Amino acid sequence: MEKIVLPEIDNLHVLDVYVQNGGFTAAKKAFSQSSDDIIDQVKKSGLRGRGGAAFSAGLKWSFMPKTTDKPKYLCINGDESEPGSFKDRQIFEYNPHQLIEGILITCYAIGAKIAYIYIRGEYHKWVKLMQKALDDAYTAGYVGEAMKEKFGTDFFCNIYIHKGAGAYICGEESSLMNSLEGQRGYPRVKPPFPAQNGLWGCPTTINNVETIANIPPIINKGWEWFSKIGEPKHPGTILFGVSGHVNKPGVYELPSGTLLTDIIFNYAGGVPGNKKILCVIPGGSSMPPLRGDQLEGVKMDSESLKAAGSAIGTGGIMVMDEDTDLVKVLARIAHFYHHESCGQCTPCREGTGWLEKILKRILAGNGSVNDLDLLITVATQIEGNTICALGEAAAWPVRFMVTRFRDYFEARVSKEINLEVANKVHSMRHTAIPLAEIKN
Amino acid sequence: MDFKFTPENIERINKEIAKYPVKKPAVMATLYIAQEQNGFISNEVIKEVSLLLNMTAEEVLGVVTFYTMYYQKPMGKNHIQVCTNVSCMLRGGYEIWNQVKEKLGLENMGVTEDHKFSLEEVECMGSCGTAPMLAVNEDYYENLTKEKVEELLKSLSQPLS
Numbered sequence: 306m307e308k309i310v311l312p313e314i315d316n317l318h319v320l321d322v323y324v325q326n327g328g329f330t331a332a333k334k335a336f337s338q339s340s341d342d343i344i345d346q347v348k349k350s351g352l353r354g355r356g357g358a359a360f361s362a363g364l365k366w367s368f369m370p371k372t373t374d375k376p377k378y379l380c381i382n383g384d385e386s387e388p389g390s391f392k393d394r395q396i397f398e399y400n401p402h403q404l405i406e407g408i409l410i411t412c413y414a415i416g417a418k419i420a421y422i423y424i425r426g427e428y429h430k431w432v433k434l435m436q437k438a439l440d441d442a443y444t445a446g447y448v449g450e451a452m453k454e455k456f457g458t459d460f461f462c463n464i465y466i467h468k469g470a471g472a473y474i475c476g477e478e479s480s481l482m483n484s485l486e487g488q489r490g491y492p493r494v495k496p497p498f499p500a501q502n503g504l505w506g507c508p509t510t511i512n513n514v515e516t517i518a519n520i521p522p523i524i525n526k527g528w529e530w531f532s533k534i535g536e537p538k539h540p541g542t543i544l545f546g547v548s549g550h551v552n553k554p555g556v557y558e559l560p561s562g563t564l565l566t567d568i569i570f571n572y573a574g575g576v577p578g579n580k581k582i583l584c585v586i587p588g589g590s591s592m593p594p595l596r597g598d599q600l601e602g603v604k605m606d607s608e609s610l611k612a613a614g615s616a617i618g619t620g621g622i623m624v625m626d627e628d629t630d631l632v633k634v635l636a637r638i639a640h641f642y643h644h645e646s647c648g649q650c651t652p653c654r655e656g657t658g659w660l661e662k663i664l665k666r667i668l669a670g671n672g673s674v675n676d677l678d679l680l681i682t683v684a685t686q687i688e689g690n691t692i693c694a695l696g697e698a699a700a701w702p703v704r705f706m707v708t709r710f711r712d713y714f715e716a717r718v719s720k721e722i723n724l725e726v727a728n729k730v731h732s733m734r735h736t737a738i739p740l741a742e743i744k745n
Numbered sequence: 746m747d748f749k750f751t752p753e754n755i756e757r758i759n760k761e762i763a764k765y766p767v768k769k770p771a772v773m774a775t776l777y778i779a780q781e782q783n784g785f786i787s788n789e790v791i792k793e794v795s796l797l798l799n800m801t802a803e804e805v806l807g808v809v810t811f812y813t814m815y816y817q818k819p820m821g822k823n824h825i826q827v828c829t830n831v832s833c834m835l836r837g838g839y840e841i842w843n844q845v846k847e848k849l850g851l852e853n854m855g856v857t858e859d860h861k862f863s864l865e866e867v868e869c870m871g872s873c874g875t876a877p878m879l880a881v882n883e884d885y886y887e888n889l890t891k892e893k894v895e896e897l898l899k900s901l902s903q904p905l906s
């Protein structure tokens with residue numbers, strides 16, 4: 306199968322090698338067409354965002370105002386902090402120039418003069434690698450004012466790297482913009498959407514690294530070619546990151562719609578010791594977990610996964626064998642979202658804390674059966690009641706894990722309802738419990 | 746104690762400022778540079794950064810406390826970050842965490858008396874496919890085993906020549 310984003314070409318990260326293999330011909334081709342044409346082709350290609358929400362890239366671009374006296378911006382989301390996701394770093398390392406070329410074309414299509422690549426702070430090495438690639442591209446005249454001459458066009462744009470500093474929430478697009486502006490990375494209330502009111506109040510498009518790395522091949526080989534790869538409703542290849550209990554963890558670029566079992570057993574080499582699979586999270590830790598006995602026939606694209614009761618997310622497949630302590634896993638996930646909640650919305654700030662607390666209680670052997678319902682109640686009260694989707698990211702794994710593995714969780718809690726706990730929690734709204742008692 | 750950026754660092758900061766239409770977005774990079782020069786983000790650093798970027802000290806402090814990678818106290822020369830998130834946990838992340846904790850005699854965010862080591866339990870670092878992992882300052886160490894960690898800690902304990 307042909308690889309589009311991470312082709313197996315030695316030293317492709319070196320500018321000369323990239324150019325020898327057809328690099329920057331897509332940009333040249335794009336600049337000879339109208340920006341509307343480019344947006345149209347990307348729309349028709351069916352390319353959907355690889356950052357989590359699988360939104361049509363071309364459609365998103367078309368939201369950018371055509372007539373405005375404000376500058377327009379492009380942000381590339383390389384925050385990559387969702388547990389189970391480690392794909393964008395492969396692009397920074399192995400194919401950075403394709404990302405750069407994709408940025409040039411995107412800037413041209415939406416009319417942006419400046420693009421920022423936001424890379425998570427922990428990725429020091431990949432910030433350096435990306436910066437090196439960018440410096441080389443600048444020196445060779447592919448980026449900045451010099452590109453006018455290089456490509457024989459009036460258009461030019463600048464690309465800068467902005468390094469994060471350790472905050473998962475900054476991957477959320479509006480948080481990313483606040484972070485980039487030098488503020489605390491609080492997500493913004495939407496609408497207005499970035500295309501109306503983004504960076505510094507100007508029209509802004511935000512796309513994931515992998516999404517944009519797909520643009521040059523689409524322009525070069527045509528939208529029809531792309532639209533025929535994998536599942537028609539979510540075409541192209543996807544970088545699947547497989548981690549956890551598999552023999553060969555790693556990133557596999559495969560057509561969308563590849564069977565989940567095929568990825569786990571063939572590409573990732575199956576489960577060590579041929580153990581059974583208890584649970585798989587198919588798209589990064591915030592996506593609904595699937596039971597091991599639910600995997601047969603599940604295809605890895607956004608529509609098929611929706612039908613199977615989960616979501617594609619970032620394509621990070623986390624595999625857990627039969628010996629895994631799911632309570633521990635879920636408590637760890639709950640801890641993560643509690644830690645990463647920015648604290649702006651009460652349901653998220655307080656709810657994630659409760660989820661963690663209740664799960665730790667169950668983990669310590671002090672849970673009772675009413676705790677399971679309580680977890681679902683708390684999760685349900687977060688969903689839909691928050692400014693950003695971290696609320697859902699925190700609630701989904703809990704709600705779906707507890708519901709789908711009810712038997713498993715029931716075996717870990719006492720069947721007796723712990724009245725003391727139940728009263729304390731359920732009557733909280735009516736009686737004033739001393740603060741010290743509620744804490745911990 | 747006053748804090749002043751070195752002339753070289755002022756130059757680096759100016760390059761950062763040039764990326765943006767206004768000065769404020771350079772605050773994250775400026776804080777990194779300050780941390781590199783000063784070892785940690787002190788109140789004096791915050792004051793200096795705020796003057797340089799036309800921000801209030803409160804705004805700068807707000808940025809410092811929002812992110813996990815700015816430290817308001819001096820950390821060890823080798824700042825060890827162990828990931829214990831799910832993919833690492835499934836492949837022994839907590840064993841590595843406990844091993845390092847024991848070996849260094851540190852709790853989360855602890856610093857050894859000689860300031861050679863500090864320890865932090867971190868969230869997913871994007872190495873899930875090469876788990877378990879830890880980072881020493883800016884460098885990732887992946888596909889760890891207890892033996893490799895033992896060896897690594899030993900090499901870091903050698904007196905620097």
Ligand SMILES: Cc1cc2nc3c(=O)[nH]c(=O)nc-3n(C[C@H](O)[C@H](O)[C@H](O)COP(=O)(O)O)c2cc1C
Nearest residue numbers: 354355356382384385386476477478512513516694
């Ligand atoms: C809590 C949270 C964290 C996110 N983290 C990332 C991330 O690290 N990288 C990313 O590309 N998108 C992330 N997203 C999704 C972005 O908000 C946005 O949808 C995406 O960058 C758009 O790009 P795409 O359309 O190309 O997928 C996150 C969303 C939420 C709610």
Ligand code: SF4
Nearest residue numbers: 647649650653691693
């Ligand atoms: S949902 Fe959570 S992370 Fe998102 S804005 Fe609200 S408090 Fe912050």
Ligand code: FES
Nearest residue numbers: 828833869870872
């Ligand atoms: S879970 Fe440890 S690096 Fe992702």
